[in-house]
Amino acid sequence: MVGSLIELKAASYRYPSGKKAIAEVDLSLPEGKKIALLGANGAGKSTLLLLLNGIYKPTNGELHYRGKQYRYNRKALQELRQKVGIVFQESDNQLIAPSVYEEVAFGLNNLYSDKKWIREQVEKYLDYFDLLELKHHSPHQLSSGQKKRICLASVLAMEPELIICDEPASNLDPQSSRATFELLDAQNKKGKTLLISTHNVNQAYVWADLVILLKEGAVLSIGSPKQVFSDAETLAEAGLEQPLLVKLARMHQPGMEAEELPENEAELVNRLTKNLCTDL
């Protein structure tokens, strides 16, 4: 039985303008899982992510971390932000330092005072993310893929338990996008919990262990990818479409149950080839 890492209990959030962004959300994120948060534009995905990092404080409701109710004082905020790392959608809105080295050291320098240890940690993560040769470069003058790697390195260097990525593949070419997901998967294998927000249903279907569907600040559906993506009506209500794999599987075998859906492209091709051979 996997325990919950972070929980929102009847959490709501209103912007200072009065507009409701999150409406009484009850959400529990299991530890060590890969979780995808889906929803149309304006569904409240980014706001929800900022609630989890403590940037926004719920106007109503509670945030629990490892079963303990979270208090929004200065010390607790530092602690939460170290444990819940967030990589923003636009890398340019995250990069602040004049060099890659200083960018990766930024969070660590805010958290710890042991400069020697910080420098060792920075070198370790620069090496891990293949950024050692770029460490003196200005991050603003690099490619989108490199910028995303720097943002990831700068957050992961703080060694968070939950890694949140807001649209990790936005503005990235397929190769950089794949590299980003490979880096995230490697973190998951080390036991880190991953939460990404995305519009890409195809990516979420094959990648996630758990899918959360959001509409107008409320959770519309939550479950395994097969459960959530088999329900075309709910997806349409959320402003999304079924993944291509699900559509193809259902075209091939209408009325296929959620649990019978293929997990990936290879499984679908295998099934189709098997059926073709049987027919022949």
Add this chain to the structure above:
Amino acid sequence: MWITEIYKHDHRLSKLSPTIRALYWAPAMVLTLVSGSVYFNFTMFLVINLFLLYVSRIRLSNLARLYRIPIVFILVGCMAIVLEIPATKAFVSLGKLSIGFSAHGIQLATLLVSRSLALISIMYFMLLTNTISEIAELMRKFRIPALLIDLFVITFKFIENLRNTGFEMHRAQKCRLGYSQKMKRIPLFAGLMAAVFHQSMQNARQLETAMQARCAGENYCFLQEERPYAISQLLIPVGLASMSAFLLLICGNYGW
């Protein structure tokens, strides 16, 4: 042309700590400030620029472009000092008003131009061999109040933000045939300015959020890579500073 666009991270002083690097420009700045010699100032201007081209690895054309705006400002400012109305030796007369150059004004303007150019070249040397965070770190070492350092960093970041946003929006306007009609240029530019400020504020807020998410406190603190100190690193800057001081003494002695 902006300094951040031409800054080379692999400049020839990059292996030195910002404190050692300061020894290359700080004595030159002090000597220029106290110098009253036009020859000394022009020599400093020339030497600093030659040294800057070698150290910073930037092209001469880029360096020349950096001087365009300051030179215009200096020359316009000097015109007010040089011109004499009514003049003893007029070169043009407008009715009864005679306009000419004053000998004392020319002398003063030459000194002003030489000193300003020398100081600007030293300032460029500092900016092209240090990142903004290194300068901030140096200011911390010199016990400059944290509030001033933060203001310095924030101002720099905000100008950079304004410039990027302005550039992108201006390009978007031009792509849609903006500025093609002379009569519409001023309202378009006014619209651009308003949009740039609005967008820049949003960008600044998002940057602030991203910094908070990584536990940023009240001060903008960056950690640079450790650079080892060695006595041998002092030889060149101390040598250059001594030669500059010697030159200033010669200029002072001969009344140049």
